Amino acid sequence: MRKLIVACVVIAGGWLAVNIATSAEDEKPSIKAVMKTSMKGGLCKKVASGEATAEEKEKLVAQFTALAEAKPPKGEADSWKAKTAALLEAAKECAEGKEGAGEKLGKAANCMACHSAHKGK
């Protein structure tokens, strides 16, 4: 009986993890939504400063994952890839608690550099 309960818990846990992963997949925010929440909204800054919770860090990683997959209204695809990959990598390192990651994220989040290359009118 006890084994059965343990098995149930393990299965339920696995199902939950899959569910969370897919729900994060489902709601892919647009570039504008990412800008609102993470950039203008200050989530990125909070993570870079080291004051964010683990949940907020995870959210930023999800946001930047969507950003990297999105297509910007302007500019070269390679340049977009490089900029968004740098953001995503830095956000992931922040989530892992890697040293110097906040600084790296702050540098990658260069509003003007990216807007002049990729933001339409």
Ligand code: HEC
């Ligand atoms: C990796 C590139 C990139 C970086 C870095 C970036 N942005 Fe953006 N941002 C964009 C693009 C692309 C758009 C245009 C989106 C569109 O028109 O669909 C945009 C649009 C915006 C908008 C307008 C959103 C709207 O609803 O029209 C705001 C506000 C904004 N960014 C704020 C910021 C701030 C503040 C920072 C720095 C902390 C920042 N962004 C950094 C790429 C970037």
